[in-house]
Amino acid sequence: MTSIAHDKPTQPLLEVRNIVKTFGGVTALSGVTLDLLPGEVLCLAGENGCGKSTLIKIISGAEKPDSGEIIVDGISHSSMDTTNAIKNGIQVIYQDFSLFPNLTVAENIVLTSAVASRRHTYSQRAARPAAQAIVEELGLKLDLDADVEQLSVADKQLTAICRALVSDARILIMDEPTTALTHTEVERLFIIVERLRARGVGLIFVSHKLDEVLKISQRVAILRSGKNVVTDLASTLTPRTIALHMTGLELDESRNISELPPESGVVLELDRMSLEGAYQDVSFTLRRGEILGVTGLLGSGRTEIAESLFGVVPHESGIIKIDGSPVRIHSISDAIKAGIGYVPEDRLTQGLFMDKSIADNIIAGSPDEHATRLRMLDLRAVRETIQALFARLRVKAPNVQAPVRSLSGGNAQRVVLAKWLARRPRILMLNGPTVGVDIGSKAEILGILRAEAAEGMGIIIISDDAPELVACCHRVLVVRNGRVVDILEGDDVAIDTIREKVAA
């Protein structure tokens, strides 16, 4: 059974057969087989570390397999190299897009194909029309003369797509294409994907957002521990069954919130907090033990509200009360003193020291909490905190001395969490806590947050991810144009309601 409407058998664009790859004794892939038809979107799903990235690297020529074959247009290759892959029409759009921030959009689009054709001279005047043509063909709005570093994430991605198509890509592999995009931007991307399919391009999507994956892809291939588990039509799968195949465990993404005891008091209260140009008259309360969701479009002011509460961009007017008494938050240290913690959006650049060990990162934010009377570090307390959090958050690493850079996204996020939990904040704000995290880790992170809330912490989750908000938030604030336009409670906390209110 194929997903293509015609009955005549279509030759696959790409087939990989029995790919085996080991890294110094560790088997990353043990006989993976896959095929991709023209005009289809194949989703490659699996938990972090299941071998997806390795498989992509082998297809794109960045790694050589130990055995197996890669068949493009019926021609078998025992391995690829980068140039050969591009010549065969294989293009990867990496999560970081691999664009040149200092060059213009037009040059970014054409440079790779110019390199591949081994030309010696370069002409801006000839390059621009070529870039223009592809941009217009896809019906995009891109400023060709802007430097890429000035673009939004969505536009960077479109630039990367255009670049791939200029090199006549017929096999387009996209690594986490929707992670950094808002809901509207994702829908725009999907329109482009449909146009690509119509051109006969085959796409492989790697994504953790299962509901999106199911919407756009025709087939889903699931890997677990370097092996194929299932390859099936998307129409026959649900997020639940995919999660089951990925983890081998039954995971629950449904709503699971604890009943707040009526006596649990208000820990945070905002009264008409405003910051010119960012948000206006924001008022809400957060109770002890409550998980409050904050959602809205990118640029709606949702991040700025959190950053003001954490003192990054101080608010201009309004009152912030903690445990009933007004506090002044004008700097990060004010916020920390008031017992507020913040896990930023971009955990990799803002939250962690990537080359330091897990242990150092866990303790980095709380030297004061682990000081002896003489203001020296209490090493025993430090060790205890590290071990306790390492075990409690179940960070998957050989030991606490492993550098954070070696961890997968889900595990790195747990270290950020551990860093904040080590301070024992009264209020913890998390911005996109599970962005780029696989479904197993996501469920565990949400579980950790529920447990912390149950012990009396007030938690604010800023997120785009409606299912995640529904799964764990007591109430959800919807922010639009810098104002809180809705506070959803009870049965209103539902995926469709949230999406509807956000986009309204």
Add this chain to the structure above:
Amino acid sequence: MSAISLSLPTRLSRLRGANNEGVLALVLLALIVGMSIANPVFFTLPTAFSILRSSIVPLIFALGVLMVIISGGIDVSFAAIAVFAAYTTVQMHQNGAPDLGLVAAFLLALLIGASLGAINGFLIARFRLSTLIVTLGTQGIFKGALLTYVGSRYVADLPDSMAAVSTTNLFAVDTASGGAYLHILVVPAVLMAVGLAWVLRYTMFGRSIYAIGGDVEAARRAGIRVVRTQMVVYVIAGTMAAVGGMIYVIMERSASPQILVGSELDIIAAVVLGGASIFGGRGSVLGTTLGVLLVQVIFNSLILAGVPSAWQRTAVGLLLILGVGIQAITSRKSSRAKVMDETIQKQEVPA
């Protein structure tokens, strides 16, 4: 927004140039006008020609440094390479070799410069070492090797073929304030500047340098041969340093192993003032040329103003911090303004 309010900033930003070349040209102009008013001696052809003359060697060095900086590196060994190449060439003649003639002498120096540059390139590209550390190391090695193996004496008489060039002028003009002479060696400097500008803009090699400076990993993924490109960059930088060294020796009419090394800061400052980003990926020949001229005009002004020459270094240091500081602050401001702008635009467009 009206069409005019849209096009004016675009027009202004085009005038400003990608690397603030316009601003730099304005500062240079203001300085020249100011100096001319303060001291009429300044605004004469002899002064202009003498500033051009003193810019020849710094410009050639700066072009090599510019290329390295665009590629994301930094080179502090160019002065050592320059001395090594030039002094060795002169010393060959001292030790009894026949006068090679100008062309052959230059070829020999270029070969030496290219080889030393290749050492830098090999260490940096092949082993992915920090460019600052490698060139700091090779700077010491090159100078030490020069003193140990080639010689340490001051040479006062150059080979005749080289000495002859030192007194050749492109043209001489008699003015009221005395004779104005434009030295012949501005020609190679201008040719090299034009040549490098062309290479950077119109060749794949040039664009690859920008790409590598922008993001090495992305360059590798795009199929750019990073190691080879970096090797070539350092070989060319070494060669250009050798040309600069030869011209310096010719214009000074003497050679000593103690020259040039120690003046690297002036050159790097001029390049960075010229808008090249110390983080790589940005910079232009025009900006670098303006930066070199600016530094030379300031030196000249200080001398005319009677400021002791010891203060020149202080002036360059100040200029560097001021110039780069202002650039950094304006770019931070404009990026913040842009974020706000985007936020507002997004709010205006109904989703």
